[in-house]
Every structure is written in structure tokens, then in C-alpha cells.
Amino acid sequence: MNVLSLNIRGLGNSSKADWVRGLRIHHEVSFMMIQETQFVDLGSIDVGRFWGRGDFCFDWVASDGRSGGLLSLWDPKIFAKTDVTKLSNCLLVSGNIKGCDGANHMLNVYAPHNAVDKRFLWAEISNLIGGGDGLWTVAGDFNAVRRECERRNSFFNTSEANEFNDFIDNSNLHEFSLKGRRFTFVAGDKLSGIDRIFVNWNFFMKWPNAEYVALGRKMSDHSPLVLKTTSRNFGPKPFRFYNSWLRRDDFGDVVKNSICGGGFMGDPDCILMQKFKKLRVNISIWADQCKQKELGEKQLLEKERGELDDILEVRQLSEVEMWTLEEAKQCLWELESLHQQDLKQKSRC
Structure with a gap:
């Protein structure tokens, strides 16, 4: 199942819906995690425009005014939901992937900027992961980096990076090697690698050759991230005689x-x-x-x-x-x- 994660910086622009829908179709995405919707209520939003043709399900967490907000969408033919857990800064959708044994947990995250609030969020996520077996995919905007080289022309906080790395290690999360862009967020001349997709050890062992790519920024100052576990390459095309x-x-x-x-x-x-x-x-x-x-x-x-x-x-x-x-x-x-x-x-x- 291919997964897309994107900080969209607001759902209101109709052009963003066309952009996200094109990404989903092109990369054959079955589960999307969108951060920073900036909407308290999605009643005025045509969520279907972000998905396109075909059946889909979604769940969401309201924003705090114009800050934050989470939206997860998925293909019910591929991912069958069994449970949903909503916290202020994360949205957990648990279920089963077709053809994959065991539970699958898709955690959509938008971390706050405050260091203390982030510390509480890392603890909440660790408790969620510690209380559930199966495969875990944790994606979103973490507003934190792991190394100084992941920031350019912006302040690097060593203690925050250490806390972030400790949280990743203690939660048994792993990150595939990122292809495409090195920095996932840009604001003027400031660049950071704050958008990420992590998986737990069970996931990592099941799909060790999964492809993890940062795509080009277009309608957001954040790069879309795609985790591809499903290969549609069936080898050379069959020879056809005319x-x-x-x-x-x-x-x-x-x-x-x-x-x-x-x-x-x-x-x-x-x-x-x-x-x-x-x-x-x-x-x-x-x-x-x-x-x-x-x-x-x-x-x-x-x-x-x-x-x-x-x-x-x-x-x-x-x-x-x-x-x-x-x-x-x-x-x-x-x-x-x-x-x-x-x-x-x-x-x-």
C-alpha cells in the first residue's frame, strides 16, 4: 500500500485539491495523510476533490483556529478501518491492509512548535505505539530535525533534536533513505527536513526495499512525501508481433x-x-x-x-x-x- 504525506498549508485553495488528486493517481496512493488543514469544520470542503474517482473514506481532527488540523483519506478496498483515535496533534487510523496479515496503524502527526508541547506529544505517540502490535506508519510534520545538517540558514536546537531522536529510538521507529529532495520545507532562504515518514521494525522487515521519496513543492512550501511499498513494475513488456x-x-x-x-x-x-x-x-x-x-x-x-x-x-x-x-x-x-x-x-x- 502506497502512502502519501503532505503539509498542505490550508485546504481552501481548489488548485491544491487538483494537485493532491494528481499526486494520488500518479503514485497509486491508497492512504493519504494531510497536515495543517487550517479548518475547524470540514463541512464546507469537498473532500472528494482531493481523492478523485473511486470510493474513499476519511477522518479528521479539527484545527485550533487557523493552526494545525489533520485529515486522513484511504481506499476502503485496500485498507479496512477497525478503529480511530483522535488527539489534538495526531490522528490514528487502525485497520487491515488487503493481503497483509495483522493490524496496521496509520498515524498522522502535526507537531506543535513549542518544545514542551512537543515533549508531551512524543510521550503520547510512544504510548500509542507501545499499546498496539502490528505494522506502524507514522507520518507528518514533526517540526523537529534529527541532525544539524537538516537545517540551513535556521536555528538548530540540540536539546530538541536529542529528545526527538530519543523518541524515535524508544518507539522503535525507522526511516527509509530519503530520495528526491534533501529538505522538505522551505521558507525564504530557510530550509529544514521536518516532514518525515517513520515505520516500526515489523514494517521495516516486511518491506525492506520500500521506496521513500520527497517530491517537488508546488502548491505548498512543504514537499509531499511518498512511501511506496507496492511495485507496479511487472518486468519488460511482452513482445507483440504485428x-x-x-x-x-x-x-x-x-x-x-x-x-x-x-x-x-x-x-x-x-x-x-x-x-x-x-x-x-x-x-x-x-x-x-x-x-x-x-x-x-x-x-x-x-x-x-x-x-x-x-x-x-x-x-x-x-x-x-x-x-x-x-x-x-x-x-x-x-x-x-x-x-x-x-x-x-x-x-x-
Whole structure:
């Protein structure tokens, strides 16, 4: 299940909804955690615009005036909610992920700025994690950094960083290596890495190769974070043979040269596989070259036909010009016929 975390800095802008919806669709996100909604009541907000098409569920924590506010959205076909816990600075949605044994806990966090309040929040989160087994994902804006290098042109508080690191260690949380941007928040020339996604040891062991990426800032001064545990890469695309290739004059030579080129060694079955592999590569290269060649030929023929049509508007064509026009039309028809044959075959696959 892929997870998105974003400090949106207010839900009111409709362009932000379009942006978040695009991120969700593009990265195939099934659970979203949004911080700093800045809304006490979501009655006036069309939450569905942030999700897009398909069923979704959501829960939220009201902001304190124009400060804070949390919103979590998820796909009920992927994540089945069993319980919700709401605190002033965090929103815990517990449930089960389809195809994953055991409980899953999704904790959405927006930490306060005050050091004492943060200390109390770290204790609350530690108690929540200590009281629940299963997989934990803790994401949000923590308003704290772990190392001095995570701040630029801004004050680094050593004691706050130590308390933050102690909380992470005591809660048995882990952070994947961040890809993309190094700093997740920027204000003028001040940069910080305060937005994060942590997981517990059980999660880390289940998906050790999960991808953790900071995306580009667009409608917020915070970078969206995406934790990808689901891979949609099914390997190389299957090789598809188009019947129209048999109508090309040079296709037979490509096949013959690929098979009879030599250089194959091993048992007969290994040699056969090597020949198929070489044949596939050579046909793919030939098909790309053929496509580019026919595209260029089509453009020249259309230009030539257009010029002759313009001449025909003012005078009769000569015999040579008439033959050229008919030849151009015939060649264009043949190219279009090949293209239509490919489209017809695709539609039946």
C-alpha cells in the first residue's frame, strides 16, 4: 500500500485539491495523510476533490483556529478501518491492509512548535505505539530535525533534536533513505527536513526495499512525501508481433539474418532461446526504424500531395504531375492501411 504525506498549508485553495488528486493517481496512493488543514469544520470542503474517482473514506481532527488540523483519506478496498483515535496533534487510523496479515496503524502527526508541547506529544505517540502490535506508519510534520545538517540558514536546537531522536529510538521507529529532495520545507532562504515518514521494525522487515521519496513543492512550501511499498513494475513488456510486418519487404531479411548470423553456443534448447532473444531485439530495432522511416515518408507524401492540390486550384496538372499525385495518394493509402491493421490487431489483443 502506497502512502502519501503532505503539509498542505490550508485546504481552501481548489488548485491544491487538483494537485493532491494528481499526486494520488500518479503514485497509486491508497492512504493519504494531510497536515495543517487550517479548518475547524470540514463541512464546507469537498473532500472528494482531493481523492478523485473511486470510493474513499476519511477522518479528521479539527484545527485550533487557523493552526494545525489533520485529515486522513484511504481506499476502503485496500485498507479496512477497525478503529480511530483522535488527539489534538495526531490522528490514528487502525485497520487491515488487503493481503497483509495483522493490524496496521496509520498515524498522522502535526507537531506543535513549542518544545514542551512537543515533549508531551512524543510521550503520547510512544504510548500509542507501545499499546498496539502490528505494522506502524507514522507520518507528518514533526517540526523537529534529527541532525544539524537538516537545517540551513535556521536555528538548530540540540536539546530538541536529542529528545526527538530519543523518541524515535524508544518507539522503535525507522526511516527509509530519503530520495528526491534533501529538505522538505522551505521558507525564504530557510530550509529544514521536518516532514518525515517513520515505520516500526515489523514494517521495516516486511518491506525492506520500500521506496521513500520527497517530491517537488508546488502548491505548498512543504514537499509531499511518498512511501511506496507496492511495485507496479511487472518486468519488460511482452513482445507483440504485428501481422502488418509480414507486408514489409525487408522483414524476411531481418528474421533470416538474426537466425543465421551465428555466434550461438550451448545445448540445442539454449541455442533456440538465444536465437529467439536475438530475433526479438533485432525486430524491435527494425520496427522502431521502420516507424520513423514511414513517418518521414508520410510527411513528405502529404506535403507533395498538398502542393499538387494547390496547383490544381489554378491550372490543369501535366501528365507527370497527375501520375505523381496518384502515386502519392496510393502510397499514403498503403501506409494508412498498415496503421489501421495494427490498430485493429491491438483492439483484439
